[in-house]
Amino acid sequence: MRNPEKVKKIVLLIWFLLVPAGLVLTYIAYPPHFHVSALEIFSYLFLACVVAAMPLVINNTPIFLLQWVSMAVLLRFGLFMEIVFVQVAVVVVLTKIRVPKEEFYRFPLNFSMFFIVSFLSGSIYYLLGGKTGEHILHGPLAIFLAVLYAVMNYAFNQIILSVIIYFKYNGKQSFFGMDFVWETVTTFITFPIGFVLYMLYAEVGILALFFVGLPFASLSIILSLYHSSQKVNIYLQKATEIGHQLAERVRIKEVMDLFIQKLMEMLPVDYAYILDVVDQKELKIIRHIEKGEVKPNTIPSLRKNEGISGIVWANRKAILYKMRKDWKNITSGYIPEDAESVLSVPIVRNNQVVGVLVLASRKKRAYEKSQLMIVDILCSHFAVAIENARHYEMTKENSERCSLTKLYNYRFFETMLTEEFTKLHLFERKLLSLIILDIDHFKAVNDTYGHQSGNEILIELANRLQEIAGDRGTVARYGGEEFVILLPDMEKDTAYELAEHIRQAIANRPFTLKEHLEEEKQMLLVRITASIGVATAPQDADDSLSLIRHADRALYVGAKRAGRNRVAEYVK
Numbered sequence: 001m002r003n004p005e006k007v008k009k010i011v012l013l014i015w016f017l018l019v020p021a022g023l024v025l026t027y028i029a030y031p032p033h034f035h036v037s038a039l040e041i042f043s044y045l046f047l048a049c050v051v052a053a054m055p056l057v058i059n060n061t062p063i064f065l066l067q068w069v070s071m072a073v074l075l076r077f078g079l080f081m082e083i084v085f086v087q088v089a090v091v092v093v094l095t096k097i098r099v100p101k102e103e104f105y106r107f108p109l110n111f112s113m114f115f116i117v118s119f120l121s122g123s124i125y126y127l128l129g130g131k132t133g134e135h136i137l138h139g140p141l142a143i144f145l146a147v148l149y150a151v152m153n154y155a156f157n158q159i160i161l162s163v164i165i166y167f168k169y170n171g172k173q174s175f176f177g178m179d180f181v182w183e184t185v186t187t188f189i190t191f192p193i194g195f196v197l198y199m200l201y202a203e204v205g206i207l208a209l210f211f212v213g214l215p216f217a218s219l220s221i222i223l224s225l226y227h228s229s230q231k232v233n234i235y236l237q238k239a240t241e242i243g244h245q246l247a248e249r250v251r252i253k254e255v256m257d258l259f260i261q262k263l264m265e266m267l268p269v270d271y272a273y274i275l276d277v278v279d280q281k282e283l284k285i286i287r288h289i290e291k292g293e294v295k296p297n298t299i300p301s302l303r304k305n306e307g308i309s310g311i312v313w314a315n316r317k318a319i320l321y322k323m324r325k326d327w328k329n330i331t332s333g334y335i336p337e338d339a340e341s342v343l344s345v346p347i348v349r350n351n352q353v354v355g356v357l358v359l360a361s362r363k364k365r366a367y368e369k370s371q372l373m374i375v376d377i378l379c380s381h382f383a384v385a386i387e388n389a390r391h392y393e394m395t396k397e398n399s400e401r402c403s404l405t406k407l408y409n410y411r412f413f414e415t416m417l418t419e420e421f422t423k424l425h426l427f428e429r430k431l432l433s434l435i436i437l438d439i440d441h442f443k444a445v446n447d448t449y450g451h452q453s454g455n456e457i458l459i460e461l462a463n464r465l466q467e468i469a470g471d472r473g474t475v476a477r478y479g480g481e482e483f484v485i486l487l488p489d490m491e492k493d494t495a496y497e498l499a500e501h502i503r504q505a506i507a508n509r510p511f512t513l514k515e516h517l518e519e520e521k522q523m524l525l526v527r528i529t530a531s532i533g534v535a536t537a538p539q540d541a542d543d544s545l546s547l548i549r550h551a552d553r554a555l556y557v558g559a560k561r562a563g564r565n566r567v568a569e570y571v572k
Contacts, residue, residue: 068194
């Protein structure tokens with residue numbers, strides 16, 4: 001809704017200009033029948049309030065089945081009393097659903113809407129010859145006009161409601177939703193009750209309210225239970241579908257993103273937090289969402305019984321708070337001040353709490369107990385999906401990494417090189433440089449100090465290469481004592497300078513050996529050197545194999561044969 005404050009003022013102005021003056025006009029044009037007793041009037045008013053206090057809430061839209069009462073009031077007391085009763089019923093229903101302060105404009109909006117509906121349908125009923133009072137439903141014409149009134153009342157209500165929805169959501173929300181279906185069905189189911197109430201009252205008096213009101217109350221409860229069970233079934237179906245979708249994701253990030261996305265689609269979520277149990281000692285936030293945006297995980301870790309999530313972790317039970325005053329004294333401080341409703345569920349795997357989910361909404365009473373059950377089921381699916389994703393990522397990383405140096409291995413490098421050449425051919429990359437490095441006389445190091453010492457050198461060299469390359473390129477162990485660095489969009493001269501920097505970092509800084517063959521087990525400092533070859537595509541190669549071959553040629557011909565401990569670039 002554009003400029004909500006301006007809209008609220010317009011709504012209030014419309015009510016002020018329309019309803020008070022309209023009530024006076026209605027009283028003058030269609031005076032009520034006051035020959036009945038006050039007890040009769042208050043009995044009908046009590047029935048209207050009871051009906052209004054039992055609304056069905058579909059898609060956050062309250063549906064109160066008052067039309068049958070309002071029709072009986074119109075036929076019995078006249079249009080003025082029908083309008084007054086409906087206005088009182090509006091107060092009851094909006095109070096029942098606890099409209100928040102920021103939405104108090106809904107009172108004048110609904111007052112105006114239902115006044116227009118009642119006035120138009122009632123006025124047309126009178127203009128067509130309809131009567132009000134006692135014993136007026138004799139003959140087919142009178143019954144036809146009463147039915148026509150009921151249809152007009154429903155039609156005007158839907159027309160005005162559709163206009164309000166259109167302007168409130170700028171035409172982006174469909175009018176024919178589940179709330180429309182339920183209101184249509186329940187309206188036409190309950191309208192005949194209005195006729196029964198009117199005619200039975202003429203025969204047995206106030207007892208008619210009991211005979212009709214009790215079955216209606218039962219019907220309302222049955223409809224409410226049916227809607228609740230149907231809603232739970234829909235949630236369960238969605239939970240199953242989401243569980244399958246989570247199981248299909250093989251990355252931890254993808255699982256968490258999908259989990260949060262689906263929760264935000266199902267529930268009114270303004271803030272979402274996923275906390276991980278670390279070593280059964282603390283809760284660490286691993287995903288933090290505010291109003292749809294991912295925020296940095298800078299919130300301090302929590303202990304058991306600390307804050308809402310700490311209590312959920314300690315008690316292994318879900319918690320539902322409907323408003324801020326219920327939880328403000330126990331929060332750890334990371335939930336924002338404007339949050340009201342909070343839902344928190346433990347994430348359990350193998351009968352052990354492995355994490356905690358916290359959802360918060362700025363609306364009061366945003367979550368229901370049935371939703372708590374559904375979120376609990378989704379957390380079970382989430383826990384399984386996360387564990388599977390962790391196993392997959394661990395397995396994949398082990399297959400892509402060298403177990404000794406933890407660098408990428410030859411298989412990963414080969415795949416990445418192919419992908420980079422594809423980008424080069426699609427003009428997504430301009431250049432692709434490659435550095436190949438080989439340790440000089442590495443066999444002599446192994447023979448002198450032992451293979452364990454050789455492994456220590458390889459590990460330390462891998463760390464140095466990663467530190468120097470940083471995020472400019474990808475370092476991989478090519479095999480044995482050979483390493484490669486793939487440098488996307490790097491000029492050949494720049495790659496050569498980087499290679500020279502690497503050569504000096506190796507030659508000028510000795511390597512530390514702890515596991516050597518010397519009898520005295522003291523740390524030894526050993527100096528080594530490396531020969532390096534550089535080639536760049538597309539100027540030196542048209543495909544991935546040619547780039548490797550030419551960089552390797554520069555290494556052995558330009559560096560090794562020239563005396564080692566030097567950098568050479570490929571020259572055609």
